[in-house]
Amino acid sequence: MTKNEILETLNSLGNEKRKQMYIKNGADTNTYGVLLGELRKLAKQVGTNHQLALELWQSGNTDARWLACMLFQAKELTMDEIKSMVSQVTYPALIDKFIGEVIFNHKDADFLAREWSVSEKDNLGRAGWELIALNISDGKQNHDELEEILTTVTRELQTATPGKQWAMNHALCEIGICYPMFTERCIKLGETLGVYKDLKVAKGCTSAYAPNWINAVVNKRKK
Incomplete structure (x- = not known):
């Protein structure tokens, strides 16, 4: 799947109530509100794909970035990339996801x-x-x-x-x-x-x- 295909899929899976909850908790308005279970299913379907993860992260969409956390190969991220990524995120739950899923295992x-x-x-x-x-x-x-x-x-x-x-x-x-x-x-x-x-x-x-x-x-x- 390409970045655009995934974004279209995420949009179709969006949940308005969940979106508003995410935003209330600090997420950017560029959010679809996809249930975490759906994101995990999609991650399993796509599999590890570092380049695609980078593209999804660069989209700025909260759901896409959450999915990207499950697709990254941590060892492939440079220090500059990591610092840039973390500096872009203010949503506490996404910070924790990125740290726990990706950075914790980085050298x-x-x-x-x-x-x-x-x-x-x-x-x-x-x-x-x-x-x-x-x-x-x-x-x-x-x-x-x-x-x-x-x-x-x-x-x-x-x-x-x-x-x-x-x-x-x-x-x-x-x-x-x-x-x-x-x-x-x-x-x-x-x-x-x-x-x-x-x-x-x-x-x-x-x-x-x-x-x-x-x-x-x-x-x-x-x-």
Whole structure:
């Protein structure tokens, strides 16, 4: 399939209610609102295709970029391409998708995590801290690195910009979940900082408030 054929397919699969939800959550208006299940089916049909993924990304369409994340060959992306792509995205869910699906396995992921995590730009800060959170959950951080992360979280979480704050809080929770020796400390730190304590959560969903998030996952894993 060509880029134009895929864009036509995405347009036909668009869902107006889902489109408005995506836009409300930060997506660009250049969005069709395709259900994620449909995007996964299409990705399976197309298969890995790096050049096509680049063309879909360059279209600027949210759904096309989401699909592209499932078609990229991460090792083929240059540092300049990656930096350009991330700088173009402000939709938090797409940032997380691109980081988790593509950049996490790139050879320069650790370098990018360090660079982006200290950025004053919210989208880059989120990208950097999401990489850190993924590294934590994958067991890639040693004790000293975890201590350094917690020091930064203690100092910056309350005042971080929204997207960066969310990913930084994610990192805090992953430490508490994945490293038992840090669990109680992370819960207490979450209580002290109080970030997301008053966040309203839909029925059946887990709160982003660190003590609740950590306890929910830890208790689930014990069952």
